Amino acid sequence: xxxxxxxxxxxxxxxxxxxxxxxxxxxxxxxxxxxxxxxxxxxxxxxxxxxxxxxxxxxxxxxxxxxxxxxxxxxxxxxxxxxxxxxxxxxxxxxxxxxxxxxxxxxxxxxxxxxxxxxxxxxxxxxxxxxxxxxxxxxxxxxxxxxxxxxxxxxxxxxxxxxxxxxxxxxxxxxxxxxxxxxxxxxxxxxxxxxxxxxxxxxxxxxxxxxxxxxxxxxxxxxxxxxxxxxxxxxxxxxxxxxxxxxxxxxxxxxxxxxxxxxxxxxxxxxxxxxxxxxxxxxxxxxxxxxxxxxxxxxxxxxxxxxxxxxxxxxxxxxxxxxxxxxxxxxxxxxxxxxxxxxxxxxxxxxxxxxxxxxxxxxxxxxxxxxxxxxxxxxxxxxxxxxxxxxxxxxxxxxxxxxxxxxxxxxxxxxxxxxxxxxxxxxxxxxxxxxxxxxxxxxxxxxxxxxxxxxxxxxxxxxxx
Amino acid sequence: xxxxxxxxxxxxxxxxxxxxxxxxxxxxxxxxxxxxxxxxxxxxxxxxxxxxxxxxxxxxxxxxxxxxxxxxxxxxxxxxxxxxxxxxxxxxxxxxxxxxxxxxxxxxxxxxxxxxxxxxxxxxxxxxxxxxxxxxxxxxxxxxxxxxxxxxxxxxxxxxxxxxxxxxxxxxx
Numbered sequence: 221x222x223x224x225x226x227x228x229x230x231x232x233x234x235x236x237x238x239x240x241x242x243x244x245x246x247x248x249x250x251x252x253x254x255x256x257x258x259x260x261x262x263x264x265x266x267x268x269x270x271x272x273x274x275x276x277x278x279x280x281x282x283x284x285x286x287x288x289x290x291x292x293x294x295x296x297x298x299x300x301x302x303x304x305x306x307x308x309x310x311x312x313x314x315x316x317x318x319x320x321x322x323x324x325x326x327x328x329x330x331x332x333x334x335x336x337x338x339x340x341x342x343x344x345x346x347x348x349x350x351x352x353x354x355x356x357x358x359x360x361x362x363x364x365x366x367x368x369x370x371x372x373x374x375x376x377x378x379x380x381x382x383x384x385x386x387x388x389x390x391x392x393x394x395x396x397x398x399x400x401x402x403x404x405x406x407x408x409x410x411x412x413x414x415x416x417x418x419x420x421x422x423x424x425x426x427x428x429x430x431x432x433x434x435x436x437x438x439x440x441x442x443x444x445x446x447x448x449x450x451x452x453x454x455x456x457x458x459x460x461x462x463x464x465x466x467x468x469x470x471x472x473x474x475x476x477x478x479x480x481x482x483x484x485x486x487x488x489x490x491x492x493x494x495x496x497x498x499x500x501x502x503x504x505x506x507x508x509x510x511x512x513x514x515x516x517x518x519x520x521x522x523x524x525x526x527x528x529x530x531x532x533x534x535x536x537x538x539x540x541x542x543x544x545x546x547x548x549x550x551x552x553x554x555x556x557x558x559x560x561x562x563x564x565x566x567x568x569x570x571x572x573x574x575x576x577x578x579x580x581x582x583x584x585x586x587x588x589x590x591x592x593x594x595x596x597x598x599x600x601x602x603x604x605x606x607x608x609x610x611x612x613x614x615x616x617x618x619x620x621x622x623x624x625x626x627x628x629x630x631x632x633x634x635x636x637x638x639x640x641x642x643x644x645x646x647x648x649x650x651x652x653x654x655x656x657x658x659x660x661x662x663x664x665x666x667x668x669x670x671x672x673x674x675x676x677x678x679x680x681x682x683x684x685x
Numbered sequence: 686x687x688x689x690x691x692x693x694x695x696x697x698x699x700x701x702x703x704x705x706x707x708x709x710x711x712x713x714x715x716x717x718x719x720x721x722x723x724x725x726x727x728x729x730x731x732x733x734x735x736x737x738x739x740x741x742x743x744x745x746x747x748x749x750x751x752x753x754x755x756x757x758x759x760x761x762x763x764x765x766x767x768x769x770x771x772x773x774x775x776x777x778x779x780x781x782x783x784x785x786x787x788x789x790x791x792x793x794x795x796x797x798x799x800x801x802x803x804x805x806x807x808x809x810x811x812x813x814x815x816x817x818x819x820x821x822x823x824x825x826x827x828x829x830x831x832x833x834x835x836x837x838x839x840x841x842x843x844x845x846x847x848x849x850x851x852x853x854x855x856x857x858x
Contacts, residue, residue: 246752248706248714255769256706256714258752259824260831279834280824291716295702295758302794303701303758310716344810347735351809354737358776368734368812369780374805446806456809 228331228338228346230309233270235330238309240265242292247274247323249288263290272311273324284317288325307334339643345442348455355457367457379429379453379467380422386653387526387561388421389414390660391554395534397667398547401674404538409485413534416478421526423471424502429454430464431506432578435514441572443642447649448565449572475499488541494533501525514578518566519559527555549608550663553621556601557656560594564631564652568642591635598628601659614663615670615682621662627655687726690838693753693766693823697723701793702758703751705730705816707742707772715742719816721751722789728768728818731783731790733810740774740814747771749818756829763829769822776814783813 230238239245240263248258261274272290276282289312296305309332313325333343351368359366370378377383396410429450432438438450453459459467479495501521504510512521531551532543566573566582567590574583582590605621608614634648670682687694697703703721706714717739719730728751732740743749749772754765775782791798804811821843824835 244754246704246706246716246754248716248750248752250708250712250714253748254708254746255748255821256708256750257769258704258706258716258750258754258767260752260754260765262832275832277832287713289706289714289716291704293702293704293716293718293755293758295718295755297701297757297760301796306718308704308716308718312713344735344807348809350737351734351812354734354740355779355812357741358779362777366779368808370805370808378805378808458808 228333230330230332232311232313232327232330233267235309235311235332236265236267236270236272236327238332238334239263239272239290239292239311240267242294242309244292245272245274246291246293247277247282247288247325248291249283249286258291261290271324271326273322276317276321276323282317282323283315286315287312288315288323290325290327305336306340307336308332309334341445341643342442345444352457370458375453375458378451379426379459379464380471381425381451382422384425385418385421386657386660387558388417388530390657390664391526391530391551391558392417392534394550394554394660394664394667395531395547396538397664397671398531398544398550399535399538401667401670402539402544404540406486406538409482409537410534412478412482412485413537416475416482417530417534419471419478420475420498420502423468423475424505424525425451426464426468426471427503428506430461430468431508431511432576433461435506435508435511435576435578437573437576437578440575441569443568443572445568445642445646445649447646447653448567448569448642472499472503482537486537486540488536490536490541490543491533494529494536498525498529498533501529513580516579516581516584519563519581522562523555523559526558527551546608546613549604549613550618552604553601554656554660554663556597556604557659560597560601561649561653561656563590563594563597564635564645565649567635567639568645568649587639591632591639594635595632598631598655602628605659605663609684612683615666616684617666617669617682618663620666621659624655624658624662627651627658631655688838688841689768689820689823690825690836692764692827693768693825693838694723696753696759696762696764696766697721697728697768699760699762700753700758701760702755703728703730703753704755705739706750706752707739708746708748709742710745715739720790720793721753722786722793724789726819728770728820729786729789730816730818731786731813732816734776734779734812734814735809737814740776740816743772743774743816747773751818754831765826765829765831767824767835768818768820769824770818770820772816772818774814774816779812779814783815786815 244260245263246258247261250256259277263272263274265272291310293308295303297303311327311330313327316324433454441449505512505521528551535547566580570582631652638644702718704716705719706716722729751768821840823838826835
């Protein structure tokens with residue numbers, strides 16, 4: 221099935237039932253002059269015989285044979301907004317006309333759209349193929365390539381999925397802050413670390429789009445949202461595959477160059493291992509031969525990459541190699557929460573992912589297991605922070621992260637209620653992303669407050685006694 | 686000054702949706718709901734390239750008709766009209782050409798201005814063509830009873846150039 225064919229054919233009998241629900245229908249035919257002509261008629265639908273009949277309107281010469289269409293159309297006006305409840309159905313069929321002035325249409329084909337059955341974003345997504353076809357024809361007509369456009373800034377934001385950069389910035393800045401608390405801080409390498417990690421993250425986002433397109437996952441996903449389903453810039457023709465490959469090379473080259481520079485400035489085996497492993501996991505997340513996300517290892521990969529690797533990588537740049545246990549412990553809740561971003565964002569993607577053979581955990585598990593695993597993981601993230609504070613590994617203010625727990629309850633409830641509604645899940649996904657950000661900022665703020673106390677009140681401790 | 690009856694212009698102005706019928710290359714009529722707008726001479730509509738089959742049909746056959754028939758979409762008006770005319774597709778630059786109809790569009794669907802601010806979220810929806818329909822004949826049912834004979838108006842130029850035997854059907858003499 222071409223999921224991007226746009227127009228949705230409907231079974232003619234089902235369409236007849238739908239037509240019966242409209243207060244009137246439009247009978248449309250093509251006159252002898254070649255113009256179509258529509259007129260409102262009151263139809264009588266007989267689903268048993270599969271026909272729709274109406275009395276020939278007065279004063280019009282209607283065909284006595286051939287084919288005719290019947291259309292039902294509905295909206296609900298919404299003053300100040302426009303309208304909603306959009307739905308329409310059109311049926312075609314041969315017609316019979318009797319002496320009493322009745323025309324009977326026997327529909328053989330039908331199409332239509334009902335936004336209560338197919339949400340508008342999905343209808344749009346299913347119509348992308350038609351838009352590509354049209355622009356191809358238009359390019360031929362005009363003798364120049366016509367492409368959809370966005371301003372450079374918006375296009376960059378969309379192609380790189382820039383707003384997700386917090387997933388890299390949070391662990392890196394925490395790693396730098398923990399090192400600073402231990403008296404290890406160099407502003408130049410700290411800045412380079414942030415830029416390098418951001419470049420790597422953007423490279424991995426672009427790589428994900430390239431390989432999900434090549435492997436068919438993005439093409440088969442007709443329910444992308446603001447938070448899931450990739451950037452779609454290739455599918456929409458906003459950026460060519462070649463353009464995205466160029467962007468990947470650019471960001472990857474920048475990230476690797478900065479990584480090498482940092483290694484030169486602060487050489488250590490730990491940094492080398494973290495850097496190499498980071499690139500392998502980042503690219504191999506989607507790219508063959510590893511295709512980790514296709515094998516149910518995507519969540520673990522993201523947890524390792526955007527938790528310990530980012531945080532400890534930033535830490536060892538400052539420390540020159542040694543790793544503090546506080547950095548390891550702090551990286552764990554961050555790892556779990558970033559993996560949960562991916563995990564929840566995979567929920568609306570699962571039909572397309574399943575079709576493309578992308579066997580994420582959400583594809584593999586039942587709804588109940590998926591939600592239970594979310595609960596276990598989110599509790600574990602908060603528990604690690606509490607235990608870390610109790611064991612005096614993490615400073616006391618880190619407990620403020622628990623204030624984000626109500627957000628987790630909202631995600632739990634949202635998953636239960638909207639599991640099968642991709643667009644209703646958008647608010648759930650946004651809340652889930654906020655948990656990672658809030659907890660990350662609390663941990664960052666915790667170490668900044670430790671630094672402040674060190675500066676203003678030496679000897680005072682923010683750890684449990 | 687348009688030859689269209691003022692009542693019909695009023696219907697176009699108030700209609701949130703009209704049903705536009707075009708002719709496919711196999712001769713079958715296709716009907717699509719679209720927002721009609723009146724620029725003083727022609728009926729304007731706009732279609733995203735996402736839903737562009739109607740544009741393909743119009744490019745192959747310019748003959749179209751618009752039905753203004755749903756009292757709900759006509760915000761309570763009970764009278765009905767069918768406008769028969771010739772359509773042209775304006776799509777030289779689908780990114781910007783349609784923006785000239787934005788004020789007329791926003792007057793009927795104000796939310797579109799908010800959506801346009803989020804153009805990055807719906808990039809293909811805002812790649813659009815304008816459909817310009819030049820009316821040739823109009824059928825009008827003042828009381829909305831389409832089973833009764835309609836009042837018929839014909840574009841003066843059309844009537845002079847090619848008188849028709851029956852303006853209601855367009856069947857040539």
